[in-house]
């Protein structure tokens with residue numbers, strides 16, 4: 001039977017073409033989950049401002065053990081708010097430096113701890129000392145920060161005190177200059193948000209085992225202000241601190257064993273900080289740890305005692321934090337005896353070799369009213385002390401109105417300015433007049449700026465009649481101590497002109513940073529910018545090239561007198577076209593071009609107008625040869641502007 005052909009199979013149904021196909025349920029879930037994750041990540045990122053590994057949280061006991069009970073033999077250095085010890089961690093084995101905030105310290109020390117903790121947690125750079133961890137017990141006033149160990153200590157110690165052979169090689173010094181510049185470039189341009197260090201100086205530049213530098217000590221640092229003029233973002237600082245604290249696991253084993261560690265996990269940022277955010281003044285928030293006004297400090301009862309201060313700030317020997325009494329909102333100023341805080345601010349060994357310093361110190365001492373900054377510990381400050389302290393503050397506030405002080409009291413307390421005028425300016429002016437008259441008679445104009453005399457007459461020489469008048473009136477209104485420090489900071493004839501504020505080398509309590517490294521505008525209520533760091537870097541560059549402190553007398557006072565102030569000396573040498581005289585004579589393998597480049601960049605950084613100073617990016621470019629070699633700023637150029645008549649008369653000797 002013929003087989004019946006099978007009917008052709010029905011054409012297979014084309015699959016239903018859905019114009020909007022639904023993804024399979026698993027895919028939907030996956031996409032939704034990913035979205036959720038992404039959103040969570042974004043949200044977390046927005047809230048959490050700690051982009052890198054959070055610092056480890058140690059127990060106090062573990063750190064104490066690691067540092068052999070903080071024995072003096074383990075002490076690496078002394079800073080303004082406590083000591084730094086070498087410690088050996090066991091798991092994993094590692095040598096570290098532990099910064100122990102002084103337990104009897106003030107609220108400001110605590111703020112500085114938080115500041116350093118919060119900002120260092122945001123930094124990840126080869127040119128900045130890494131924060132490894134911390135320990136905090138507010139109740140017991142224990143605040144410790146753990147940093148990578150920088151085995152060669154500070155640049156200040158290595159270069160200026162120990163005079164390490166490694167740093168006598170020019171190549172090393174130049175490399176240090178570049179690396180520090182890169183560190184600052186990172187903070188200003190690559191860090192998000194940018195950070196202003198506010199205290200760049202050789203004792204805050206630490207050297208590793210190969211003498212590679214890293215920037216340390218962020219106690220005064222702050223986030224760069226936005227355009228609105230706010231400093232540290234209002235909520236950013238406490239939130240960040242809390243974020244760091246909460247995110248860090250506690251070393252529980254030791255905790256349980258010794259029950260010494262009082263966890264602050266559940267504390268709100270406000271309570272941790274000791275001050276509610278809302279209650280903080282804008283200055284306090286803006287400046288983080290550092291902008292509290294003296295009256296604020298007094299109100300909170302955190303004026304330190306004299307003993308406190310002496311103990312804290314004038315350490316001797318290696319690694320001393322050479323801040324002396326002039327840093328941080330004048331806190332130390334309150335308790336230092338007049339001359340101590342000033343002349344010891346830049347000496348490691350506390351040995352005073354310098355009659356000028358002594359003399360200034362005496363002047364300052366004489367200038368200070370007896371009731372100024374009456375020392376009292378935070379706990380013991382009483383009503384009468386507060387009253388006295390307020391009186392001291394009044395003195396400070398009245399500095400601007402000094403000219404209105406009654407004649408009688410003027411006679412009693414002769415301002416150093418007057419003294420100066422009498423002892424130096426007037427005598428020199430007389431001499432100068434005599435000299436000029438003599439030369440005029442001879443038919444030629446004298447070279448007024450030769451020899452060793454330029455320094456004391458600097459102001460005199462570079463001021464025309466109008467300026468002289470202004471300068472005098474400034475002398476009347478400015479505190480004499482300010483005037484003095486101004487002079488010594490190298491701003492003698494810079495300050496005030498072209499609308500810039502007067503020197504930052506001030507004794508007033510609102511100053512941040514360290515005398516001689518402090519930018520002129522880093523003073524009072526003026527908004528500080530990253531250009532303050534640029535200024536400080538300029539001073540560090542000069543110190544690196546010259547191998548000496550910004551204020552120093554080496555040999556016989558008379559011979560060295562004109563070089564005492566490094567900044568003034570550099571400027572004078574620039575005007576005379578003799579910059580190379582500044583270079584350290586003991587440096588080996590000197591590259592003259594590089595040295596001159598460094599000095600030129602330093603002088604650019606030291607310009608009085610912040611806007612004229614280069615950015616750290618430009619500084620790095622210039623140092624690395626990526627940008628064109630800079631020209632000397634006009635104000636320091638050997639061909640001076642015509643408005644300064646006597647400059648053109650200088651001879652290059």
Ligand SMILES: Nc1ncnc2c1ncn2[C@@H]1O[C@H](COP(=O)(O)OP(=O)(O)OP(=O)(O)O)[C@@H](O)[C@H]1O
Pocket residue numbers: 076077078079080081082084097099129147148149150151153154157203204206216217219318319320321322323324
């Ligand atoms: N990571 C480190 N490794 C080695 N030594 C260090 C380290 N950190 C600090 N030191 C030493 O301790 C000294 C004081 O440290 P530091 O400046 O950080 O304390 P500080 O209280 O912030 O001081 P200051 O306020 O005076 O700047 C430094 O000059 C340095 O010699």
